[in-house]
Amino acid sequence: MGAFFLWPEDGRWWFWLILGVAGEALIIVTSLTDAATARQVVADMLRQTNDPAEVQTPALRSVVERALDYQQRIAQAIAHAPSRTLQAHLQDTTAGIQDWIAGLFRLAKRLDEYEGDDLLRGETAVLQTALQQLRTRLDSATEPNVRAEIQQALRGRELQRENLQRLQRTMERARYQIDVTLSALATVYSQLLLMSAQDLDSARSQRIGESIREQVASLDDLLGTMNEVYAGRAGGA
Numbered sequence: 001m002g003a004f005f006l007w008p009e010d011g012r013w014w015f016w017l018i019l020g021v022a023g024e025a026l027i028i029v030t031s032l033t034d035a036a037t038a039r040q041v042v043a044d045m046l047r048q049t050n051d052p053a054e055v056q057t058p059a060l061r062s063v064v065e066r067a068l069d070y071q072q073r074i075a076q077a078i079a080h081a082p083s084r085t086l087q088a089h090l091q092d093t094t095a096g097i098q099d100w101i102a103g104l105f106r107l108a109k110r111l112d113e114y115e116g117d118d119l120l121r122g123e124t125a126v127l128q129t130a131l132q133q134l135r136t137r138l139d140s141a142t143e144p145n146v147r148a149e150i151q152q153a154l155r156g157r158e159l160q161r162e163n164l165q166r167l168q169r170t171m172e173r174a175r176y177q178i179d180v181t182l183s184a185l186a187t188v189y190s191q192l193l194l195m196s197a198q199d200l201d202s203a204r205s206q207r208i209g210e211s212i213r214e215q216v217a218s219l220d221d222l223l224g225t226m227n228e229v230y231a232g233r234a235g236g237a
Helices: 013-049 058-079 084-093 097-115 118-140 144-194 203-236
Strands: none
Touching: 013 058, 013 097, 058 084, 058 097, 058 144, 084 203, 097 144, 097 203, 118 144, 144 203
16 A cells, blocks of 8 residues: 555646656657667677678678678668658668678678689699690590590580689679679668658659669679589589
8 A cells, every 4th residue: 555655646637747758758768779679689680690700801701891880870870760751661662781781791702712712723724734735635646536535635624714714704793793782882871861751752762772672683693603603613623
């Protein structure tokens, strides 16, 4: 019974008003805290599945770190949008960001494997020497069977060289794509900072969504090509 001694007995309205305001403030603070916690949970999960520590090459590891930082800043920019309607719209617009980060991470991992492949780095010189030796043997060979064997070996080595050259070109394209992706992430972030409620159906909003979708598609296409080239190199080796 003593626990209720603070409740007013004269029905004063101001007590209930203060209590109501305090309750609303608590709800607002709790919702803000929950939203911040949710953003941090998403950021942590994204970092766990796209862990920069798995990338050994410092420059590529830095790329993944910067991409994750942009993602977190984009999430914060959306959370600070001036209205819930705009927040929901921006969340829909940037729904592909996590796929974008995941594609960039896979690309960095594949490039990292390429950079760390000591055998691959020396393969070009080895192939060139082998091709020269086979051509010299073919020039001096007179037996039809021997010449046929040398020619078959030459075709195999030439195919191997073509696969290696294609792989090198693909890796150069991947390095370029990484730069493009980071620039696009930075652009999306800056555009989000400038958006207001008037931009809900604007061309700027549409461009953001289109840019994200295009980048995800480009990364997927390039990763598919890289996997194909790696398989071709293995088959030709």
